[in-house]
Amino acid sequence: MTDLDDTAPARAIPRAPAEGLDARLVVDRGGFRLDVELTAAPGEVVALLGPNGAGKTTALRALAGLVPLTDGRLLLDGVSLDRTPPESRPVGVVFQDYLLFPHLTALDNVAFGPRCRGATKAEARAQAAEWLDRMGLAEHAGAKPRNLSGGQAQRVALARALATRPRLLLLDEPMAALDARTRLEVRAGLRRHLAGFEAVAVLVTHDPLDAMVLADRLVVVEHGRVVQEGTPADIARRPRTDYIAQLVGLNLYRGRADGHTVRLDAGPAITTSEELSGPAFVAFPPSAVALFRDRPTGAGARNLWRCEVAGLETYGDRVRAGLTGELPLAADLTTVAAAELGLHPGAPVWAMVKATQTHAYPA
Template sequence: MVTGTPAAGLESRLGVARGAFRLELALDVAPGEVVALLGPNGSGKTTALRTLAGLIALDSGRIELAGRVLADADSATHRPPYERRIGVVFQDYLLFPHLTVLDNVAFGPRSQQVPRAAARKLAHAQLSHLGIPELAGARPVSLSGGQAQRVALARALAVQPDLLVLDEPLAALDARTRLHVRGELRRQLAEFAGATVVVTHDPVDAIVLADRLVVIEDGRLVQTGEPAEVTRRPRTDYVARLVGLNLAGGRARGHEVRLDGGGVIMARDALDGGCLVAFRPAAVSLFLARPTGSPRNIWMGTVGGLEPHGDGVRVEVTGVWGDGSLVAEITQAALAELGLRVGGEVWASVKASEVDVYPS
């Protein structure tokens, strides 16, 4: 892939105020590393993206990329976007409809004062590397979703960036196209020598594409780590819902955890002190009467909701361990056999061996 080889990656401290909202985020990305920035709507993902790109000025903090200071609130430094060596792929790709694919990709180098012939040569090299040289003369209106995504990526890479920022890069694709393009995009990002930030709300995109996840809520970092660690041990309700786990906080004494909302749960491992417990919806069994046998965690609750999920159904059970709730995942056959309805009583159980416990 035609790209520079930065001596250092991204080191940033982003402080931005927008009315009552404030983003305070430390975001560092090493050369060759792909970081996914995750968060709910309104968490500050777009603000972070626009600040890195130079579209929003810092109120506090500093951005340094490949050893160059791009922004520093203390010294009122603010380099404009065209001086930042940052390639951005927007959610809707934003290809120029009046230009050919080749001239779309050449636009970035031309804006950096690269002569037209050299810019077009560089653009053709990027299209060839991404396997779409035959699209050079096409107009954006004729492209499929997957083709448009590749062209947008080629345009971002043509400026030989030190940082690549992708804003919901697969959101505009249908499910079948997304599956194929996701794998191809991962290969392309693995070949990029610079730092990459993928802004997304989709956990599958984040887990497949990224080496590390950074999760923000209300403008603040709430969790970061390798995908396997974040998905196994979520630290907030948002992250737990994102990765499909039940989560509760409490205090552990050995294998017993007294939950903050009331009630007790037995866990697989022993721990002492403040903790979080997590378990899979598929590990929860539901009964119409109190079950007998080996489960050590049994609660009576109320069916709060029923939602199709893949080949099965997710059942929200409210009123367990005080005012808490959990989600169980059962088959369609089990739903029919139990005859569950919203508002009805149900017993839920989960084996201690299925409950993970870790410090809060």
């Protein structure tokens, strides 16, 4: 979690109507239909987040011109790109597997873009050397991709994309090929580079930490549609689908609120600290759930449910218990507490959550 404390330069986001990205991406592919509105101002980093098959990669390929639009619009800085071929668009792409040319050095890989845009060989190499230096890779300019680490290859691919000075930068799962330790370092570096990028950046990822750390705004896509968008803090605080709740590690329920009580659509009522009326969500973290083998004495009936352990997963010194019963939920506890409770699949337990540890908000 080190990256969350990384102090990137503050990013000023101008909002001019004719600048930035203004798109409605409609793509029909067999039985799947993508229909996503996507806008971003210059200097803004937007993350497209969603489960496999949601349509986020299709959206990215449509932005790049690799997939034709069935309908909609694609405006960049006020100019329509609908009929512009991919090679003529002011778009830079960092692919998931980087796609570096194996026979070229790092320097010539980065110089490839400027050369394609009309720069002389000397000019392109000079620009490439400058970008490699910015990425901290000046000493690796003569290295072939096979001699680069995963993090170094990722930075070369980013430099290659930025060397053409794109007005739209697309990043397709840029951390997917890296091991966990390398991701920490590369994510922090990428955050710094994106903070200084003056055009629009769109990041496609399924990793919530990448999205939370790198993006100014999240757009969550499920089944080809936008289901929620907002700042990382807003999304984490108020998830609106089960997929999002699982991403940010919350138990999420939907029901109807009447004062401090939310009667769930499928299940019991939950007492909350907030007072609401009408359709509402209730969320709380697994760490807020207390488990007991016997019904707690002196505890009221509010937010106390009889459950059964469906499964157990270990995360370091913590155990996450998946529970079924009156209220399906996830609970986190220490390995010591799990042992003392004698938890195992099928074990009956009582689950309790304090009203002050729940968060209710309008649906």
